[in-house]
Amino acid sequence: MKANKMKNRYATIILILSIMLILFVVLFSTIGTANIKVSDTFKIIGSKLPYISSKIDMNEISDSHKIIILKIRLPRVLLGVLVGASLASAGTAFQGMFKNPMADPYVIGISSGAALGASIAIISQIDMKFLGISSISIFAFIGSLITVFTVYSISKIKGKVPTTTLLLSGIALGQFFTAIMSFLMVVYTKDMEKIIFWTLGSFSGKGWEPLLHIFVPTIVSIIVLNFFARDLNIILIGEESAQSLGVDVEKVKLYILILSSFMTSMVVSVSGIIGFVGLIIPHIVRLIVGPDHRILLPASALVGGIFMTFTDTLARTIISPVEIPVGIITALFGGPFFIYLLRKKKREI
Amino acid sequence: MDYALEVEKLNFAYEEELTLKDISFNIKKGEFISIIGPNGSGKSTLLKNISNIYSPQSGSIKIYNNDIKKYGTRELAKNIALVPQDTIISYNFSVLDIVLMGRFSHLNRFEKEREEDFKIVYEALKKTNTFHLKDRNIDEISGGERQRVIIARALAQEPKIIFLDEPTSHLDINHQMELLNLLKILNKERKTTIILVIHDINLACRYSDKIILMNNGEIVSIGTPKEVVTRKNIEKTYGLNIIVEENPYTDSIYIVPLSLNNYIDQNKKKSRIHVIAGGGTGGEILSKLEEKGYNISIGVINIGDSDWQLGRKLSLNIIDEKPFSEISDKAFKENMKAIEKSHVVILSSIPYGRGNLKNLEAAYNAIKMGKTVYLVDSYSEYDKFDYIEGKGIEILEKMKRSGLRIINSIDEFLEEGQ
Numbered sequence: 001m002k003a004n005k006m007k008n009r010y011a012t013i014i015l016i017l018s019i020m021l022i023l024f025v026v027l028f029s030t031i032g033t034a035n036i037k038v039s040d041t042f043k044i045i046g047s048k049l050p051y052i053s054s055k056i057d058m059n060e061i062s063d064s065h066k067i068i069i070l071k072i073r074l075p076r077v078l079l080g081v082l083v084g085a086s087l088a089s090a091g092t093a094f095q096g097m098f099k100n101p102m103a104d105p106y107v108i109g110i111s112s113g114a115a116l117g118a119s120i121a122i123i124s125q126i127d128m129k130f131l132g133i134s135s136i137s138i139f140a141f142i143g144s145l146i147t148v149f150t151v152y153s154i155s156k157i158k159g160k161v162p163t164t165t166l167l168l169s170g171i172a173l174g175q176f177f178t179a180i181m182s183f184l185m186v187v188y189t190k191d192m193e194k195i196i197f198w199t200l201g202s203f204s205g206k207g208w209e210p211l212l213h214i215f216v217p218t219i220v221s222i223i224v225l226n227f228f229a230r231d232l233n234i235i236l237i238g239e240e241s242a243q244s245l246g247v248d249v250e251k252v253k254l255y256i257l258i259l260s261s262f263m264t265s266m267v268v269s270v271s272g273i274i275g276f277v278g279l280i281i282p283h284i285v286r287l288i289v290g291p292d293h294r295i296l297l298p299a300s301a302l303v304g305g306i307f308m309t310f311t312d313t314l315a316r317t318i319i320s321p322v323e324i325p326v327g328i329i330t331a332l333f334g335g336p337f338f339i340y341l342l343r344k345k346k347r348e349i
Numbered sequence: 350m351d352y353a354l355e356v357e358k359l360n361f362a363y364e365e366e367l368t369l370k371d372i373s374f375n376i377k378k379g380e381f382i383s384i385i386g387p388n389g390s391g392k393s394t395l396l397k398n399i400s401n402i403y404s405p406q407s408g409s410i411k412i413y414n415n416d417i418k419k420y421g422t423r424e425l426a427k428n429i430a431l432v433p434q435d436t437i438i439s440y441n442f443s444v445l446d447i448v449l450m451g452r453f454s455h456l457n458r459f460e461k462e463r464e465e466d467f468k469i470v471y472e473a474l475k476k477t478n479t480f481h482l483k484d485r486n487i488d489e490i491s492g493g494e495r496q497r498v499i500i501a502r503a504l505a506q507e508p509k510i511i512f513l514d515e516p517t518s519h520l521d522i523n524h525q526m527e528l529l530n531l532l533k534i535l536n537k538e539r540k541t542t543i544i545l546v547i548h549d550i551n552l553a554c555r556y557s558d559k560i561i562l563m564n565n566g567e568i569v570s571i572g573t574p575k576e577v578v579t580r581k582n583i584e585k586t587y588g589l590n591i592i593v594e595e596n597p598y599t600d601s602i603y604i605v606p607l608s609l610n611n612y613i614d615q616n617k618k619k620s621r622i623h624v625i626a627g628g629g630t631g632g633e634i635l636s637k638l639e640e641k642g643y644n645i646s647i648g649v650i651n652i653g654d655s656d657w658q659l660g661r662k663l664s665l666n667i668i669d670e671k672p673f674s675e676i677s678d679k680a681f682k683e684n685m686k687a688i689e690k691s692h693v694v695i696l697s698s699i700p701y702g703r704g705n706l707k708n709l710e711a712a713y714n715a716i717k718m719g720k721t722v723y724l725v726d727s728y729s730e731y732d733k734f735d736y737i738e739g740k741g742i743e744i745l746e747k748m749k750r751s752g753l754r755i756i757n758s759i760d761e762f763l764e765e766g767q
Contacts, residue, residue: 007461227458234450237438240402244433245506246426246454291440 010295017302024306025081028313029073033320036065044069075208080312080326081305082211083203083267084277086218088304089225090260091278092285092297096232097256098163104279105264108151108170108257110144112177114268117143119181119195123188133213136198137269144265147173152257160250163239166257200325201272203312210270221263222301228256229293236291276330277304280338287341307334352414353378353510353542354399359408361398368394370566372408376559378509379540381533383553386563387587392546393434393514395563399544400431400512413509426454430503434514436495438487444498445483448473451505473504477531493524500531511535513545517552525549529556551603554578555596562586574602580664590639592662607663608640620644623688623715625708626697631656634697634725634759639663641763646687649680649708656697676707684708688715694722695762702736709744716751723762724748726755 030041044066046056090105098107106112121139128135151173155165185192231252234242239249264278281304282296289295311329318324354376361369369391376382384392397403399410401417410417412428420428430451438447451473452466474480477497482490487498496516503511513532517525533556536543547553553560554574562569562577564586570577583591583604590607621644624631631647635656638645648668650657660667668683670676676684684707688694694715701709716722724745735741749755756762 230450230453230456230458233442233446234453236440237442237447237450238433238435240397241431241433243402243422244400244426244429244431244512245450245502246423248422291442292446 013289013295014298014302017299017306021081021302021306024309025074025077028080028309029069029077031313031317032068032073033317034065034068036069040065041069045074071207075211076203076206076312077309079203079206079211079271080309082215082218083271083274084281084304084306084308085222085301086263086267086304087274087278087308088281088285088300089222089297090264091304092282092293092300093225093228093232093256093260094278095282096236096293097253098167099236100163100167101283102279103167104275105260106174106273106275106278108166108261109147109174109177110261110264111268111273112174112181113147114140114144114265115195115199115273116177116181116184117141117146118198118272119184119191122194122198123184123191133210137210141265141269143177144261144268147177148257148261148265152254161253163253197325198272201274201327202315202323202325203271204316204323206270214266214270218263218266221259221266225256225259225263226294226297228252228259229297232256232293232297233291236293272325272327274308274327274330276327276334277308280334281307284338284341351378352376353380353412354544355409355411355414356399357409357411359395359398359405359410361394361403361405363394367406368566369398369405372566372568374561374568374571376542376544378542379536380542381536381556381558382542382544382561383557383559384544384546384561384563385548385550385553386569390563390586391566392563394566396431396512396514396544396546400429401425402431423454426506426508428508429510429512430506430508432496432499432503432511432513432516434518436492436499438495441486441488443483444474444479444485444487444490445470447487447498448479448483448501448505451502454506469507470501470505473501476504476535477501492519493521493527496520496524496528497531500528504535508541510542510544513543515546515548517547517549525552532556550578550583554603555599555601578602578604580662590663592659594662607636620693621646621691623647623691623694624697625694625699625712626650626656627654627699627705627708629655630697630699632659634695635659635663635665637759637763638695639665646691648684648687649676649705649711651704673704675704681707681711684711685714688720689718691720694720695759696722696724698725698727698734700734700736701741706737706740706744709741713744713748713751716748716753721754722748722752723754723756725759725762726757 026041026045027038030036030038040061043056043058043061047053047058048070087105091103094103094105094107095101117139118136121136126135151166151170152161154169155161157165185195231247234245234247235249235252242249282300285300285303286296289299311333312326314333315324315326315329352375357373359369359372360367372395384395386392394403398405412420417425448470449462449466452462452470455466456462471480474483477500479494479497479501482494482498487495490498516528520528529552532543535541557574559572560574560577561571562582569586570582578593580591580593583589589609591604592607593602593604596603622638624634624638624645624647626634626647627650632655635645635647646666646668647656647660649670650660650667651672651674652669653672657667657669666687668680668687670680688711694712696712699705712722734745
């Protein structure tokens with residue numbers, strides 16, 4: 001039966017990608033200046049997991065290695081996975097909802113709002129922590145939420161939100177906020193470098209704290225988003241058709257907007273604006289698995305996670321000890337690879 | 350009552366101006382309805398209102414006795430399905446995936462498609478003759494196939510009413526018939542109410558139980574094809590002069606467009622022309638004069654003659670005589686009255702015999718009265734003109750001497766700008 005064949009194919013893809021993700025998490029945690037064996041990384045991580053921890057012999061592993069893996073590299077890699085997965089999921093959802101291949105998580109101005117929020121926090125020298133979250137993160141998060149809310153309100157006409165209006169008002173407001181941010185940078189020149197580095201995005205020196213803060217909200221958002229996969233498929237075909245097939249288009253669009261904006265705002269507030277992942281990963285995955293969001297959404301999340309940690313590993317090792325902002329690496333590697341796929345498949349996006 | 354759809358006092362506006370004005374009508378369960386009307390008459394807008402894509406400013410729409418607004422989106426999709434005008438899908442979903450989307454309203458958010466859903470989908474594919482396409486991509490099949498796939502998707506919804514927005518507009522004539530036959534079968538077998546917007550009036554007449562004719566956002570007429578598709582209604586809405594004919598092969602009516610109303614020169618509208626013809630010799634003359642907007646009378650002509658039939662279809666002023674009978678004095682007098690009212694008399698190249706010689710005499714009288722008389726002369730010789738031992742030729746010669754104008758075709762008369 002075709003039905004089972006299709007389900008099996010999707011399950012197989014998810015299983016393979018999940019195993020790859022786990023292996024890459026371990027592998028990328030291992031790579032770095034300190035010379036640690038892959039098997040040791042497995043042991044260190046395993047020793048922290050329930051049920052199997054007692055069976056692992058930890059005698060030969062030095063404490064410094066344990067600390068490097070557990071306190072520095074593992075949280076960094078896992079944060080990368082979470083950020084990559086969120087951005088790729090939000091990008092996939094937006095591309096489907098807007099029916100526009102140029103859409104990415106930042107398309108309705110989230111990045112500009114976040115950057116402006118962060119800039120204000122940086123130049124006002126507000127350096128306090130609220131429930132363990134830095135003020136820059138809080139300001140960035142508030143900035144992005146204000147942007148989404150404003151853009152949505154502007155676009156709402158007679159109870160409907162036309163996607164083109166949403167897209168255009170997002171771009172307009174984004175440009176407006178970027179202009180304000182640029183103005184602030186010109187006035188407060190001494191903070192310019194800090195602002196630029198924040199906007200380029202990075203995972204360095206974050207530890208477990210931000211990861212623990214955003215872990216539950218983003219994972220829940222990604223999972224809930226997947227329940228709208230069938231709706232997204234139908235919306236892709238046309239909003240009027242979708243309506244007549246029983247999809248409450250306006251409501252679904254609002255839910256997707258809330259979920260995607262929320263997780264994007266979350267990850268941007270801790271890692272800065274990492275470009276390209278949310279735009280390119282959905283396309284790459286779509287070229288391979290097709291347009292069905294039931295497989296496209298979860299596969300994009302997993303591939304996004306893998307890709308993000310891969311590029312972050314390059315960012316911190318390629319000219320070590322200097323770190324390159326990870327946003328530069330994502331574009332540097334993702335771009336050519338995407339062009340290669342595009343040429344090879346020769347299929348329309 | 351057994352209504353599938355009840356619309357009452359519906360008003361709808363895109364901007365300020367009303368696109369639909371005070372629309373009210375009822376559709377019984379299991380009817381096959383076509384909505385026709387010129388471009389911009391509000392057909393598609395009406396369809397989108399009754400399928401809940403648009404919300405009317407005022408008025409009520411009831412689907413199976415319940416207000417359309419009381420249905421949830423999913424619940425409504427179980428009752429009505431819409432086949433949109435544009436069926437192009439530029440994403441490479443398989444045909445099976447597309448038709449499975451028709452089951453959306455029957456599944457809740459956390460459910461996967463069950464065996465039963467696949468059964469319904471396979472049945473819809475078979476019914477629309479698209480089962481063999483099920484693993485192909487929707488963006489790789491032809492327009493006709495895609496149209497059928499979208500109808501299969503509508504069937505998978507298991508709706509009570511199917512709305513279709515110009516389903517035949519991108520199809521060739523073969524696929525148009527195939528599609529409408531399919532809809533007719535669904536209508537008959539499943540008692541599905543079919544409501545479609547269509548441009549082809551003849552196809553609408555052939556397949557529909559009822560037709561709704563719209564113009565400027567209002568319903569001009571609603572009823573059986575014969576009641577709605579009349580010369581008067583079509584002229585009023587489309588600005589088109591037509592003939593309504595019975596199609597003996599399909600037992601339905603069809604229209605033949607003659608000319609556009611807008612071309613009629615209003616100055617000429619008033620000038621009256623009397624035509625003497627018969628046996629089909631007047632066909633070109635009558636239709637061309639009608640096209641230019643002249644006020645035409647024709648006579649005397651026998652009932653059942655082909656020119657008489659044409660005259661009837663064009664609603665001309667006809668002075669007629671019983672079939673196969675000689676022209677009576679009464680008819681002759683009436684004919685003279687019509688000639689008196691006319692500015693010009695035009696004779697077709699009909700032969701004259703005992704039965705119609707009085708028409709030639711009437712024409713001669715017209716010349717004597719000072720009217721301009723034309724003979725559209727397509728005889729090569731006069732021996733085909735006279736079947737009454739020279740009497741016809743005799744009158745013709747007299748007429749020539751009195752100023753009869755002989756022209757080769759009616760176009761010469763029209764070029765003269767009379």
